[in-house]
Amino acid sequence: MRIFPPTPFNSMSSPSGDLLSKPFLGEPHVISDSHAQQSAVSLFEVWNASRQTAVTGEEGKDANHYHLQPGSPRKCNLLNISLAITILQQTFLDMLLLLWGLNPVRTTVLIFLTLVRGVLPAFRGYSQALILDELQVVVTSGDYASARLGRLVRLILRECCRMLAESLFDTFANHNENIVHSSMRFYVEQRQLEQRLRLDVPTLSDLTVRDVLHESDLFVRSFTGLGFGFGLFSPLDLVRALSSVAELVSQLIILYSASRVSSSAFFTGFFAGPSDNHSVTHLPLLGAVLLPSLLSFIASFLPRLPFSYTNCSTGDALYSSAEAREAERAERMRSMAHAEPFRAEIALFGLAPWILDSWSVARKRILGLEVQQGDLYSGITLGAGLRWLLTQANVSEMLVLLQNLPFFIYSSTTSLGSLALYRNSVHSLLFNVRSLICSFERAFQSIFYMGAFFAAMTIEPRLNPEPGRAVKYESTGKGMKIEARHISYTYPGSTKPTLKDVSFTVEAGETLVVVGYNGSGKTTLSNVLLRIFDFDAPSPDTSAQLLINNIDIRRIAPADYHRHVTALFQVFSKLNTTVRENVGIGELRSQFRDHPIREAAARAGAGRLINSLPRGLDTNLDCVGLGMNAINPNPFMGGNSDSGRQGLSGGEWQRVAISRAFMRAQSADLLLLDEPTSHLDAHAQNNVFETIESICRDPVTGKRTKTVIIITHQLSIAKRADKIAMFENGTITEFGTHEELMSRADSHYASLYRATV
Numbered sequence: 001m002r003i004f005p006p007t008p009f010n011s012m013s014s015p016s017g018d019l020l021s022k023p024f025l026g027e028p029h030v031i032s033d034s035h036a037q038q039s040a041v042s043l044f045e046v047w048n049a050s051r052q053t054a055v056t057g058e059e060g061k062d063a064n065h066y067h068l069q070p071g072s073p074r075k076c077n078l079l080n081i082s083l084a085i086t087i088l089q090q091t092f093l094d095m096l097l098l099l100w101g102l103n104p105v106r107t108t109v110l111i112f113l114t115l116v117r118g119v120l121p122a123f124r125g126y127s128q129a130l131i132l133d134e135l136q137v138v139v140t141s142g143d144y145a146s147a148r149l150g151r152l153v154r155l156i157l158r159e160c161c162r163m164l165a166e167s168l169f170d171t172f173a174n175h176n177e178n179i180v181h182s183s184m185r186f187y188v189e190q191r192q193l194e195q196r197l198r199l200d201v202p203t204l205s206d207l208t209v210r211d212v213l214h215e216s217d218l219f220v221r222s223f224t225g226l227g228f229g230f231g232l233f234s235p236l237d238l239v240r241a242l243s244s245v246a247e248l249v250s251q252l253i254i255l256y257s258a259s260r261v262s263s264s265a266f267f268t269g270f271f272a273g274p275s276d277n278h279s280v281t282h283l284p285l286l287g288a289v290l291l292p293s294l295l296s297f298i299a300s301f302l303p304r305l306p307f308s309y310t311n312c313s314t315g316d317a318l319y320s321s322a323e324a325r326e327a328e329r330a331e332r333m334r335s336m337a338h339a340e341p342f343r344a345e346i347a348l349f350g351l352a353p354w355i356l357d358s359w360s361v362a363r364k365r366i367l368g369l370e371v372q373q374g375d376l377y378s379g380i381t382l383g384a385g386l387r388w389l390l391t392q393a394n395v396s397e398m399l400v401l402l403q404n405l406p407f408f409i410y411s412s413t414t415s416l417g418s419l420a421l422y423r424n425s426v427h428s429l430l431f432n433v434r435s436l437i438c439s440f441e442r443a444f445q446s447i448f449y450m451g452a453f454f455a456a457m458t459i460e461p462r463l464n465p466e467p468g469r470a471v472k473y474e475s476t477g478k479g480m481k482i483e484a485r486h487i488s489y490t491y492p493g494s495t496k497p498t499l500k501d502v503s504f505t506v507e508a509g510e511t512l513v514v515v516g517y518n519g520s521g522k523t524t525l526s527n528v529l530l531r532i533f534d535f536d537a538p539s540p541d542t543s544a545q546l547l548i549n550n551i552d553i554r555r556i557a558p559a560d561y562h563r564h565v566t567a568l569f570q571v572f573s574k575l576n577t578t579v580r581e582n583v584g585i586g587e588l589r590s591q592f593r594d595h596p597i598r599e600a601a602a603r604a605g606a607g608r609l610i611n612s613l614p615r616g617l618d619t620n621l622d623c624v625g626l627g628m629n630a631i632n633p634n635p636f637m638g639g640n641s642d643s644g645r646q647g648l649s650g651g652e653w654q655r656v657a658i659s660r661a662f663m664r665a666q667s668a669d670l671l672l673l674d675e676p677t678s679h680l681d682a683h684a685q686n687n688v689f690e691t692i693e694s695i696c697r698d699p700v701t702g703k704r705t706k707t708v709i710i711i712t713h714q715l716s717i718a719k720r721a722d723k724i725a726m727f728e729n730g731t732i733t734e735f736g737t738h739e740e741l742m743s744r745a746d747s748h749y750a751s752l753y754r755a756t757v
């Protein structure tokens with residue numbers, strides 16, 4: 001049995017690969033109604049158009065456009081309906097085929113069983129009505145003859161068998177549904193995760209991309225298996241809606257016939273046609289039964305009052321923009337209260353009241369316990385009031401009285417069983433109509449989230465080379481030659497560049513030390529050199545270029561480039577896992593081999609540390625982001641022993657991180673270390689530098705085989721480098737050897753050196 005399809009990590013292929021492999025069509029922009037109808041428009045643009053809202057300016061002339069918060073419901077207006085149809089045209093069939101393709105047999109069985117499940121209540125009602133009828137005859141006639149009683153017992157036994165069969169059916173159907181559901185959920189989650197991991201930092205820093213991923217995530221999370229995961233609607237819920245439709249139709253049939261014939265003949269009565277004396281009144285009576293639901297359905301198109309909730313059977317509300325903002329704030333505050341790394345700052349700065357206040361204001365507004373005056377008044381409209389009357393004020397419920405009319409009309413002419421059957425059917429009918437209305441509301445919003453899911457899959461990482469221009473990185477075995485020409489870099493959302501016209505050359509095998517003042521742009525430069533960020537496009541005045549071994553870095557795929565580089569980041573990750581994993585992730589191929597991990601750790605001066613840990617490489621490290629030996633995360637547990645977790649000091653963590661960087665040092669052409677020794681004592685600092693020197697030389701010939709770039713504030717290290725770059729205000733102001741820079745009369749490097757050494 002195949003439950004999960006094979007999906008290779010870097011492949012975007014799918015059972016219906018076309019849609020998921022469409023390229024991302026550049027920057028999203030505003031589109032018009034008619035535009036959205038054209039099939040050439042990308043899904044991304046259609047999705048983006050659905051979240052644009054026009055707000056009229058103060059004078060009533062200018063219409064400002066802004067984007068809805070991710071997760072906010074779309075209004076049910078003509079534009080959104082047409083956008084929803086466009087999304088459905090482009091995705092729905094693909095989605096169904098894709099999900100059906102995961103488990104064709106089980107999914108077909110699921111659809112069939114769900115339809116059958118829909119008509120089971122009708123049979124249940126019929127069977128129980130027969131028992132009631134028989135009981136009525138026995139009691140009213142006083143005929144307790146064994147034949148009569150025997151028939152009653154047979155009916156009861158038949159009902160017991162039916163109930164047993166129904167529960168067996170339910171068990172099998174639920175089991176099948178669980179398997180189908182789990183495989184669908186696994187699949188969409190995997191696709192979402194795979195795409196997130198594919199995307200690079202420049203792509204992820206785009207706000208629109210973040211929003212589309214957020215809504216895509218909502219779609220993925222709607223595959224909960226409960227049918228009302230996030231107040232959303234997954235394709236599997238569509239199958240459930242089929243069941244509601246089947247139940248609705250069967251109950252309608254019952255209602256139509258049960259009121260005029262005895263329950264034992266209601267099917268034949270229905271098919272006999274409207275020939276008897278009650279037939280004329282059936283349709284208006286059905287109308288009376290359905291009137292409350294019809295009004296609720298109409299109300300679902302009206303706007304909602306601010307901070308009022310839909311009364312869907314699931315109890316879930318769809319967030320308005322204001323609610324989504326509050327929900328995000330409440331969630332942020334909740335996470336802060338739960339996160340261990342914040343604990344020290346919360347205590348030190350006395351943040352508890354601020355966190356609690358911010359959370360409670362946001363949460364109260366979400367729960368409708370507190371509504372701001374402005375929001376309340378601006379949201380009260382005639383439509384919203386009418387909706388409230390029809391849904392929240394239960395006006396429609398009063399009309400339920402009408403449903404009892406048939407009781408009075410037919411009570412003297414029909415059997416007890418028929419009346420019970422009628423009553424059950426009315427309840428069941430209303431429940432199903434209501435759940436279908438709620439499903440409709442959720443389905444409408446879900447279309448946009450489904451659009452977001454597919455749109456997210458079309459995003460291509462921005463750092464990937466243009467098709468046809470890509471070249472493979474060729475290692476020379478002598479290190480990496482780096483030539484930066486007029487490089488600038490501006491952070492997204494910032495108006496001023498952080499790096500300005502940076503130019504320098506490092507020959508293969510050389511060591512460059514970058515020094516400078518805080519905030520001058522050293523780490524930013526390292527991210528550009530590591531191809532985490534892309535430098536600004538060349539302007540008419542400058543021809544910005546970054547050449548690696550004389551090749552434009554934009555022509556090399558980042559994944560290919562990264563295989564030849566190793567780095568220590570200034571802010572490195574500390575994983576709540578074993579030492580082995582913390583170090584081993586530096587070179588995944590060697591993750592499970594002790595020797596390379598121990599060797600890298602020994603070079604980074606972490607050998608003694610690992611030997612001193614209770615379980616060596618298998619010791620679990622605890623990283624709540626603070627100096628661990630000093631602050632135990634849970635003083636009542638005695639963390640280090642009972643929990644089997646070990647805290648480390650800042651310097652010890654740094655050694656672990658250096659070990660991680662050294663894991664790949666053998667195969668790398670470039671070692672880039674940002675503040676590698678900031679937490680280390682003087683001896684350790686010297687050792688690390690010696691180790692870097694030895695790693696970079698061929699053990700036989702002694703020649704340099706790697707290029708090294710070190711960013712540091714420790715100028716004693718700089719002295720030993722081949723070249724030094726002094727960074728100030730986002731650019732290199734001095735470049736040369738230690739001696740050259742020291743000999744300059746007005747050298748800032750020289751004054752910094754004298755101040756620190």
Ligand SMILES: Nc1ncnc2c1ncn2[C@@H]1O[C@H](COP(=O)(O)OP(=O)(O)OP(=O)(O)O)[C@@H](O)[C@H]1O
Pocket residue numbers: 491492494498516517518519520521522523524525570
């Ligand atoms: N994510 C960001 N978004 C916008 N601006 C940023 C971001 N990160 C850094 N900057 C800006 O870039 C400037 C340079 O930061 P960078 O981290 O490169 O400095 P640095 O020289 O490494 O500093 P330090 O010596 O303190 O580590 C900072 O002044 C900061 O204002």
